[in-house]
Amino acid sequence: MECGDALESLDRRQKVGLVWVPGHMGIPGNERADQLARLGSGEPPQRPEAILGISRGSINGAFNRWIYRRLGMSWRMNTECRQAHNFLDGPDRSKTVWLS
Secondary structure, rough: HHHHHHHHHHHOOOOOOOOOOOOOEEEEEOOOOOOOOHHHHOOOOOOOHOOOOOOOOHHHHHHHHHHHHHHHHHHHHHOOHHHHHHHHOOOOOHHHHHHO
């Protein structure tokens, strides 16, 4: 997962946030991105991997696994919350759903 690794590497040096933008209309900077995307879509792909589509589900799954790994690392490195560490082994999706 090259994108996740690159994002994690960047996050070590600079605070990074991801925001889903459903469309480019009215979002500063994204109007230009939309224009460039339209220009680029008319040209043939530069690399073979550029023509392979990735489903939204694959992206979401990879992103969720990356986030869960980061959460686990954060849990293991945290020296506070002694009682929580005594009662819980770490992040657990089923308990998270049950608690929410």
